[in-house]
Amino acid sequence: MLIPVLPLIEKKLNITDLQVSLIITIYSIVAIVLIPVAGYLSDKWGRKKVIIPSLFIAAIGGALTGWVSWKVDNPYTWILIGRIIQGIGSAGAMPVVIPCVGDMFQDEEQVSSGLGLVETSNTLGKVLSPILGSLLASFVWFLPFWFIPILCIVSIVLIIFLVKPPEHTKEAPPLKVFLKNVKGILMEKGRWLLPIFLLGGIIMFILFGILFYLSSLLEKRYHLEGVWKGLVLAIPLASLSLTSYITGKKIGDKKGVMKWCICIGFFLLGITLTIPIFFKSIYIIIISLVISGIGIGVALPSLDALVTEGVEKEQRGSITSLYSSMRFVGVAAGPPLFALLMKGPDNYIFYLSISLALLGAILALKFIKPEHN
Numbered sequence: 001m002l003i004p005v006l007p008l009i010e011k012k013l014n015i016t017d018l019q020v021s022l023i024i025t026i027y028s029i030v031a032i033v034l035i036p037v038a039g040y041l042s043d044k045w046g047r048k049k050v051i052i053p054s055l056f057i058a059a060i061g062g063a064l065t066g067w068v069s070w071k072v073d074n075p076y077t078w079i080l081i082g083r084i085i086q087g088i089g090s091a092g093a094m095p096v097v098i099p100c101v102g103d104m105f106q107d108e109e110q111v112s113s114g115l116g117l118v119e120t121s122n123t124l125g126k127v128l129s130p131i132l133g134s135l136l137a138s139f140v141w142f143l144p145f146w147f148i149p150i151l152c153i154v155s156i157v158l159i160i161f162l163v164k165p166p167e168h169t170k171e172a173p174p175l176k177v178f179l180k181n182v183k184g185i186l187m188e189k190g191r192w193l194l195p196i197f198l199l200g201g202i203i204m205f206i207l208f209g210i211l212f213y214l215s216s217l218l219e220k221r222y223h224l225e226g227v228w229k230g231l232v233l234a235i236p237l238a239s240l241s242l243t244s245y246i247t248g249k250k251i252g253d254k255k256g257v258m259k260w261c262i263c264i265g266f267f268l269l270g271i272t273l274t275i276p277i278f279f280k281s282i283y284i285i286i287i288s289l290v291i292s293g294i295g296i297g298v299a300l301p302s303l304d305a306l307v308t309e310g311v312e313k314e315q316r317g318s319i320t321s322l323y324s325s326m327r328f329v330g331v332a333a334g335p336p337l338f339a340l341l342m343k344g345p346d347n348y349i350f351y352l353s354i355s356l357a358l359l360g361a362i363l364a365l366k367f368i369k370p371e372h373n
Contacts, residue, residue: 001133001144003211004230007219012141013076017342021212021335026080028332030087031095032325038092039099039321040178047100047165047317050092055152055159058089062148069142079145086148093155094122095324099316102308103165108253111309116248116301123241123297127234130215134230182318185311193310193319195367197326199262200303202360203296204330206269206353207240209338210289213349216342222282236289243297251302253309258302262364265299268292270357277350295357306368 002009002023010020042050065082068075101114136143186193211233218224218232251257268291275288303323311319341348 001129001136001147003208003215004130004134004233005137005141005144006212007216008137008141008225013074015076017216017339018336019076021339023079023083024208024212024335025332027083027087027090028328030084031091032328032332034088034091035095035321035325035328036318038096039317039319039324040175042092042096042099042321043178043317047096047103048159048163051096051100051159052156054089054092054096055156056089058086058093059149059152061085061087061089062145062152065148066142066145069145082145089152095321096317098304098308098320098324100163100165102316102320108309112251112253112258112301112305113248115304115308116245116251119248119301119304120241120245123237123244123300127237127241130233130237131227131230134225134227138226178318182322185319189310192368193307195363196303196307197323199266199299199360199363200323201326201330202356203266203269203299203303204327205334205337206273206330206356207296207334208331209334209349210292210353211237212335213338213342213346214285214289217285217346218282232286235286236293238293239290240293240297240300243294244301247298248301248305251305255306255309258306259364259368261302262299262306262368263361265295265297265302266357266360266364268295268298270354270361273350273354273357277347280346299360 006020006023009015009023010017013020038050038054061082061084063082064085065079068078068082072078097118098115101118102111105111105114132147133144136147214233215229218229224232247261251261272288272291272295276285279285307320307323308316337352338349341352
């Protein structure tokens with residue numbers, strides 16, 4: 001919700017591109033640090049016992065950012081503090097959902113389908129949120145902050161009454177034993193797990209960096225603001241969402257198919273991002289980003305499924321939390337680095353994104369070995 005509103009926040013608070021990008025980044029940095037802790041606690045206490053309090057914390061952070069934006073004259077520092085609190089809450093929310101889905105199904109094909117649906121829902125939120133954020137900000141610029149606690153409370157109610165993971169019966173090992181077990185898993189399966197962690201970070205770096213760039217481009221170069229800008233931002237995300245859903249349904253438990261989906265997704269992402277280097281029409285840029293969204297949508301559910309199905313249930317929360325942390329590294333790094341690159345020619349952004357996407361395709365091809373999973 002905040003990405004399309006960032007240029008408006010920049011104007012209202014009289015801050016720089018880099019400072020406004022920190023509103024996204026600082027939230028992600030806190031999550032990166034705490035996601036492994038949340039993963040361990042979810043293994044120890046159960047998924048819902050971590051997700052629900054985490055959503056309460058995220059709601060408090062959202063309410064604080066909204067209140068200071070309304071009542072404080074120079075609220076930038078307080079907004080960052082609110083976003084830190086939100087990051088603490090987010091660490092135990094979405095990242096714990098992935099192992100929760102893995103726990104709820106015995107059949108690997110159902111797990112893949114469930115994770116595809118989760119990734120689709122995650123992306124569908126990204127499709128709707130720029131439209132909603134732009135609409136809310138058209139009334140009052142800080143209204144999107146207030147909507148965050150509302151969404152958290154709705155999520156808490158739904159999780160309490162509708163999400164039914166298996167009863168948590170196994171006692172998690174002490175922290176020292178846990179760390180030793182995680183180290184053992186990484187030693188045994190690190191050859192394919194670590195590249196998947198890196199691929200998760202790369203894909204989110206490109207996605208959030210490009211979204212930040214596109215939000216600024218639409219407003220500053222093409223003078224597109226408000227809900228219309230939100231609608232344009234939602235177009236490539238819609239292609240990502242639909243592709244994630246279809247991919248999750250189709251890959252089943254076929255790990256070889258997952259590997260090729262990742263390779264093809266990264267290759268497609270890299271190739272289509274060459275188009276804006278040669279064609280500067282906004283229509284051509286949007287079309288290329290739609291195709292890029294398809295590439296990301298093919299790769300993401302496959303990455304999720306390989307991580308979730310490749311480890312035992314007892315370590316699932318911990319290992320998937322490391323994967324989620326790497327995804328948040330990408331989310332954190334994308335906007336500020338792209339803000340710096342935006343000071344030069346646009347092509348620098350695309351050169352970096354293309355290089356990383358093609359590197360991702362090579363890593364997937366070389367290191368992901370389904371027979372070792």
